Amino acid sequence: MNTLVNEELLKQIVDQVIVECAAQTLSSAEAECGKKEIPIEASARHVHLCQKDVEALFGAGHQLTPVRELSQPGQFLCEERVTVIGPKGTFEKVAVLGPARPESQVEISRTDARQLGVNAPLKESGDIAGSPGIFLYSSADNKQGMVQLHKGVIIARNHIHMTTADALRLGVKDKQEVDVRVETDRPMTFHRVLVRVNDSFSLAMHIDFDEANAVGLSANAKGELIAG
Missing domain, CATH: 2.40.40.20 (Barwin-like endoglucanases)
Incomplete structure (x- = not known):
């Protein structure tokens, strides 16, 4: 002892x-x-996906594919890209960052928000309560998928x-x-x-x-x- x-x-x-x-x-x-x-x-617009939405967009059982590591340990840029569709505009080939998160989230700038036509609040990353939703679309390897986020679009502090x-x-x-x-x-x-x-x-x-x-x-x- x-x-x-x-x-x-x-x-x-x-x-x-x-x-x-x-x-x-x-x-x-x-x-x-x-x-x-x-x-x-500087962080460009990007998307974090939960595993459920990963599979809805890219196929059942799909796992995010790392391309290169980011500056924060354990974080990586993915091979997968998505189209972000708002009421007034669309951004194609938006980067997806891994690993998968508990909830999907779209991080954009104030200028991006105006172009998409969404009233995105300024929030800490991960805090998506009360934020607007958006549509995400993917098309790769003849697989097409779309998900509607009911919340998750923010301007990260x-x-x-x-x-x-x-x-x-x-x-x-x-x-x-x-x-x-x-x-x-x-x-x-x-x-x-x-x-x-x-x-x-x-x-x-x-x-x-x-x-x-x-x-x-x-x-x-x-x-x-x-x-x-």
């Missing part, structure tokens, strides 16, 4: 030391100028993915809202950016294409967390 207790205590101590060391590890640039820099990525160690280093916590300054040819400060903390994440701020175009975002862009 004492051996088991000692082993558990030792594991807790080691885990705590790892977290504290990670929290104290700053890049030389951050150490010199005090900046809290975060990589920024800009947000920052980070680990527990990142949060400690940056001095923030899960669900906190922060400001992020982006210095480009069209500098801008994003306010009320949502922090999402999970040790399965990789540090990155996600914005949509409307926001990326407004700020003139370039490849490998970074933002500075300036307030929390």
